[in-house]
Amino acid sequence: MQANTRDRIIETGAEIIHRKGFNHTGIQEILNAASVPKGSFYNYFKSKDDFGLQIIDYFSAHFMRIAKETLEDGRISPLSRIYAFLTAFMEYFEAQNYAGGCPIGNLAQEMGDLNPAFRKKLSEAIDMMVVAYSQVLAAAQNDGKILKNLDIRETASFIIASWHGAIIQMKLTQSLAPLKNHRKFIFDYILKKRP
Amino acid sequence: MQANTRDRIIETGAEIIHRKGFNHTGIQEILNAASVPKGSFYNYFKSKDDFGLQIIDYFSAHFMRIAKETLEDGRISPLSRIYAFLTAFMEYFEAQNYAGGCPIGNLAQEMGDLNPAFRKKLSEAIDMMVVAYSQVLAAAQNDGKILKNLDIRETASFIIASWHGAIIQMKLTQSLAPLKNHRKFIFDYILKKRP
Numbered sequence: 001m002q003a004n005t006r007d008r009i010i011e012t013g014a015e016i017i018h019r020k021g022f023n024h025t026g027i028q029e030i031l032n033a034a035s036v037p038k039g040s041f042y043n044y045f046k047s048k049d050d051f052g053l054q055i056i057d058y059f060s061a062h063f064m065r066i067a068k069e070t071l072e073d074g075r076i077s078p079l080s081r082i083y084a085f086l087t088a089f090m091e092y093f094e095a096q097n098y099a100g101g102c103p104i105g106n107l108a109q110e111m112g113d114l115n116p117a118f119r120k121k122l123s124e125a126i127d128m129m130v131v132a133y134s135q136v137l138a139a140a141q142n143d144g145k146i147l148k149n150l151d152i153r154e155t156a157s158f159i160i161a162s163w164h165g166a167i168i169q170m171k172l173t174q175s176l177a178p179l180k181n182h183r184k185f186i187f188d189y190i191l192k193k194r195p
Numbered sequence: 196m197q198a199n200t201r202d203r204i205i206e207t208g209a210e211i212i213h214r215k216g217f218n219h220t221g222i223q224e225i226l227n228a229a230s231v232p233k234g235s236f237y238n239y240f241k242s243k244d245d246f247g248l249q250i251i252d253y254f255s256a257h258f259m260r261i262a263k264e265t266l267e268d269g270r271i272s273p274l275s276r277i278y279a280f281l282t283a284f285m286e287y288f289e290a291q292n293y294a295g296g297c298p299i300g301n302l303a304q305e306m307g308d309l310n311p312a313f314r315k316k317l318s319e320a321i322d323m324m325v326v327a328y329s330q331v332l333a334a335a336q337n338d339g340k341i342l343k344n345l346d347i348r349e350t351a352s353f354i355i356a357s358w359h360g361a362i363i364q365m366k367l368t369q370s371l372a373p374l375k376n377h378r379k380f381i382f383d384y385i386l387k388k389r390p
């Protein structure tokens with residue numbers, strides 16, 4: 001029951017923070033939405049910042065599960081996995097009517113330069129995604145599918161960064177066009193091969 | 196004197212919103228920082244949203260001035276202008292200790308999916324930058340410096356999107372490395388030529 005209450009606060013908080021941002025979301029608003037009494041919050045979280053850091057862990061674990069399922073899917077080629085990974089998120093964003101975007105990208109934008117504890121936690125989340133991309137890019141390189149002289153880590157960072165930027169444009173255009181443009185440039189000009 | 200008061204509110208508000216975001220910034224905080232009496236705000240702005248839209252105009256005009264100076268600088272080659280434009284912002288970000296980032300990108304991230312009036316105004320700001328980039332890319336293409344089959348508008352959008360994403364990573368790494376990585380991939384793999 002106690003664990004359920006914590007999970008409910010985390011899940012409800014994650015949903016609201018994803019939509020509105022961290023600073024613009026109040027604890028009371030989350031507790032109301034989660035139907036949790038006011039006093040409970042501090043049984044589980046030391047502070048709003050502590051809560052925010054646990055929300056980042058929650059989001060990061062979610063993305064790493066998806067990354068594990070798709071980027072490590074040995075049944076298809078490494079480049080097909082990257083394509084499937086990007087496409088899965090496009091379908092998700094379309095279903096969300098282009099709202100919310102990437103919660104890790106959002107929080108990095110909002111909190112990265114304001115709060116060192118958030119910066120550290122968000123950097124770790126991005127680094128895990130860089131490692132996941134690096135592994136699948138290295139596999140493509142071993143298979144001779146992408147350029148031997150492509151720096152794997154730099155390429156992984158560039159793909160993630162430009163994806164986050166494309167999501168910003170998605171919010172403005174209310175369409176998948178910027179994400180499709182991202183996928184096109186990554187495959188046609190960086191990886192130089194469609195899967 | 197009246198115009199000065201409005202300008203002071205805009206300039207002070209722009210600085211605080213750039214640092215903290217729009218929703219997290221209060222009108223009263225801006226008026227205190229600008230040393231403007233409380234009643235004055237509504238002489239100049241219909242609402243906080245109206246104020247926010249005028250802040251976007253202020254930022255956009257600022258960037259278009261810089262774009263005009265550098266991207267239209269006929270004394271140097273089109274690709275050198277893009278290089279100089281990116282490098283100028285790197286020097287600015289370094290001087291700011293990597294804080295703040297791009298105010299248009301920040302507001303697009305924060306407000307693009309929350310407020311249609313902001314979305315429209317921010318889209319216009321991005322479109323103006325896409326046009327500025329498109330013109331210099333078209334000039335490089337006419338000179339035979341970049342691939343003839345590169346779609347100019349798509350390339351402009353991709354450069355801007357991936358730049359905004361690199362800025363997010365800059366906030367996390369507290370370094371120019373993500374921006375230098377962006378510049379490297381754009382020049383080496385998309386434009387395929389160093390200026």
